[in-house]
Amino acid sequence: MSLLVIGSVAFDAIETPFGKTDKIIGGAATYISISSSYFSKEVALVAVVGEDFPQSKIDFLNSKGVDTTGLQIKEGEKSFFWSGRYHNDMNSRDTLVTELNVLENFDPIIPQEHSSPEFVMLGNLTPQVQQTVLNRLSNKPRLVVMDTMNFWMDIALEDLKKTISMVDVLTINDEEARQLSGEYSLIKASRKIMAMGPKFLIIKKGEHGALLFHQDEVFFAPALPLEEVFDPTGAGDTFAGGFIGYLAKTEDVSFENMKRAIIYGSVMASFCVEKFGTERIENLTQAEIDARAAQFMALSQVDLKIVERG
Amino acid sequence: MSLLVIGSVAFDAIETPFGKTDKIIGGAATYISISSSYFSKEVALVAVVGEDFPQSKIDFLNSKGVDTTGLQIKEGEKSFFWSGRYHNDMNSRDTLVTELNVLENFDPIIPQEHSSPEFVMLGNLTPQVQQTVLNRLSNKPRLVVMDTMNFWMDIALEDLKKTISMVDVLTINDEEARQLSGEYSLIKASRKIMAMGPKFLIIKKGEHGALLFHQDEVFFAPALPLEEVFDPTGAGDTFAGGFIGYLAKTEDVSFENMKRAIIYGSVMASFCVEKFGTERIENLTQAEIDARAAQFMALSQVDLKIVERG
DSSP: OOEEEESOOEEEEEEETTEEOSSEEEOHHHHHHHHHHTTOSOEEEEEEEETTSOHHHHHHHHHTTEEEEEEEEETTOOOEEEEEEEOTTSSOEEEEEEEOGGGGGOOOOOOGGGSSOSEEEEOSSOHHHHHHHHHTOSSOOSEEEEEOOHHHHHHOHHHHHHHHTTOSEEEEEHHHHHHHHSOSSHHHHHHHHHTTSOSEEEEEOGGGOEEEEETTEEEEEOOOOOSOOOOOTTHHHHHHHHHHHHHHHHTOOSHHHHHHHHHHHHHHHHHHTTSSTTGGGTTOOHHHHHHHHHHHHHHHOOOOOOOOOO | OOEEEESOOEEEEEEETTEEOSSEEEOHHHHHHHHHHTTOSOEEEEEEEETTSOHHHHHHHHHTTOEEEEEEEETTOOOEEEEEEEOTTSSOEEEEEEEOGGGGGOOOOOOGGGSSOSEEEEOSSOHHHHHHHHHTOSSOOSEEEEEOOHHHHHHOHHHHHHHHTTOSEEEEEHHHHHHHHSOSSHHHHHHHHHTTSOSEEEEEOGGGOEEEEETTEEEEEOOOOOSOOOOOTTHHHHHHHHHHHHHHHHTOOSHHHHHHHHHHHHHHHHHHTTSSTTGGGTTOOHHHHHHHHHHHHHHHOOOOOOOOOO
16 A cells, blocks of 8 residues: 655764774665665655655665655755664664754655655654655555654644654654653553553663554564674664554554554664665565564563463 | 572662652562562572561462572671662662661572572673582472573673573663673674574563574563553562573473473563562462463464465
8 A cells, every 4th residue: 555755855064883884875764774675665755855865775775666856956956865873772862963954944845746645754854844844645544653853742742742743653662751751651642642642652762662543452563683793773663664554555554553563664674774874675585574573472472371380 | 399599688778750769678589589479489599688577478478479588687797778860760779778787798508498499590690609509409400490690791801701600591671781791783692692692582681572592592582561651660570580480380491382381481570560679579469461462472472374476
């Protein structure tokens, strides 16, 4: 089924304990599109770049089956640029540079042929822009998934809450869930956040996995313990892309199927962190994805016999 | 099968954001014994207390089926006492008081009838005392599980390594695994630690669950997301007690069965943190334990269909 992806398409420069990159392509929508393209063949992108963005990278997205009709290229302007440095534990980072550039006045124009998507993934962006996208759709989508971050909780909380009230699934990390709800217990936090509108909540815990909440149900998906996390940039977006890509492919938005989708999201994220930027997820094979999904199953599945005391 | 439990039997005084206790019973061996008693009827305790330790609490342990023949009561001496205060996030705590008392010169005397146990659980204690227990056994046990903590890594590393080399399963938390191995990646840490002797390693991650390592295999058991963690004291010991109690009961030390044992350990720990000290685990029913085990299964089990791309 058709999937519309909105978010940043950008340049990143990344430093980790393992090395540093020059400007490489990044941005939430880039990771989401690439990741979801392994599941759905109907991925369309709405985003904006400057004239500095290489045509070869757009060609690459097209080669993955991503429709870039909705990717605006602004003459005489520059693409969004982010630069960051990860600390030794890879769980925290410092932002070195943020240049909004074309994102400053991003007006998300949705091509006519993509204005009735069945699935929508709102990658991290100004809540106002995310909202505009939803308001410009011709039909109510079957499922809207929204990613966001603490930055918008700090500077645009009311806008953010309004947008959250319009979506079906919200994905945030554990610290953000605590900030948004004012609750330390993730169970209590999940209830408060679902009361804001979303019927489903995904709390991402990085190396500790992810939780899916829906009504009184909880599902926990582990993260694969890795030899080495090389670069965490884009892992959350890659997770979201695998998640919604799987749902769009299987056309099933039940809780049970979302559990599977979260495993595939985690599978895609586990590849992402193995190399810098999008490098590792650019050319995966179906066999690699299936093999890693099998690893996730081995990691967490158990046949439990309930024993009698005696 | 017979299970010998060694560790502290003590008094604790605990402060959490939810309140504080007077002196209540605590100690690793107390939690381990109570927890394992729900699975095995052949639990025997080797420990030491002072004359201040209430007979009613020893009677209580006996009522759970725990044999206390090996519990020494030192006339004119006082029991080990620990007092601590948890921070708001419950993940860190300050030790306010540690009085070793009878533990200072603890000579673990193993009653003749308990000197050939099939399973041994070395609760957290001086590594030298843990070692002495193993040296005093008449036969090599089927499985020895050892718990320890960072304190011994700081002050008695060589003794600790010697004891670790003598056991089958080591349980430590993630920070301790990193300290002991000098590796941040838990996969790398697990390899280095298993090279020290233990064929199995359990890394406890508190609210983030637990990992079981064996050769190249990994299993991940989630922790149950709870409304409220009321008091984390003894959770790790209660986990260990459920783990080894289940193994002793089922008489199966395969990796596959250890996966089940870890789920039951997590089940027992999830009860422990719901009230102060041992209160919540003192009078559980088999039905409560089974119901919670079912919750753990619902939390992490998924029927994954490998999809074809298209």
